[in-house]
Amino acid sequence: MKVHNDYMTVHTKQKREFQNITPSLKLAMEKSGIRDGLILLCALHVNAAVFVNDEEPGLLQDVDEWLEKMAPPRDDYKHGTKFESGANTHLQSLLAHHQVLVPIAAGKLELGPWQQVIYAELDGQRPKRILIQVMGE
């Protein structure tokens, strides 16, 4: 079995921003030479998320607003304002998840017709690291 680790850095212009990063996964898969296996994608931050869903811009806006509604910014979190990011971004990272797996079959990312890999920046405007770990044969 081969393990191939790639790291990518995202530096968004907006504080919150959603990006389709599927092309970066394809590139990592091609560099790895792995044709059957999986990719483990991990945001290396507690205030970001990665998920697989439709990349339609209206939907991504819905996801953004839904996350803020489910875990809104508040003044009374115990994880107070002295910390870098508000507790709401941590809770949203928990909700949308900081990691996702993408299967590889016969040299292709095995995604459904509407599935794309989305990076959700919840507290950006600074460099954030993502690990793309490709494993398989």
Next chain:
Amino acid sequence: MKVHNDYMTVHTKQKREFQNITPSLKLAMEKSGIRDGLILLCALHVNAAVFVNDEEPGLLQDVDEWLEKMAPPRDDYKHGTKFESGANTHLQSLLAHHQVLVPIAAGKLELGPWQQVIYAELDGQRPKRILIQVMGE
């Protein structure tokens, strides 16, 4: 390391329906010959979910109602009505997750006493594909 991919298709009678698909995972594991490793289970759709929990019918009804409460159908989503599925099913897929891992140890699915693998159809009455990827030795 071996990688064995199986695909199953679910076509539910109801629009929303929850099914215990653990037997399909066992079958895929047996076909693969893999005795130590893991199964990556992925719904290849943006309006379905898979998760591990109790299969008690009352609980599955609670999960269904809870998902609808957490991300209800609404008229004002940006992802409008011209699309195939409502934004609520996408958000629910995000919440309950479209993928899950099941460890394999000594030729058995390593699940706790109350853990079963559940497929949650959120917009059914048509064929939906699921990937069962078995990896290991």
Next chain:
Amino acid sequence: MKVHNDYMTVHTKQKREFQNITPSLKLAMEKSGIRDGLILLCALHVNAAVFVNDEEPGLLQDVDEWLEKMAPPRDDYKHGTKFESGANTHLQSLLAHHQVLVPIAAGKLELGPWQQVIYAELDGQRPKRILIQVMGE
């Protein structure tokens, strides 16, 4: 490829309790001799969760309260009171997730600067089992 399975048991003093179990994962990795791969961590229970985030005590209290708010104890769940755990703990396990992956790169857990592995006991005061499955080379 090697697969190394470790099991740990947690028995909390409190009904609900959050613990940083990152040291147990490091230990399992060292015992396995695996230097490149991943750890699949699974709570073998339907009323517990594991996740990766900051271990700051105020934040863990926020997570605990947020889970209870998102899926509160209620009398009208279909999964009634005759069962061992309330439906709320099942829903919270679904929300915070019963499993997580930790990549291993060059003999180290690949976690971001603020990322720790947290076990969330949602119905404790009794022994609960966790599988630490290390896979790789």
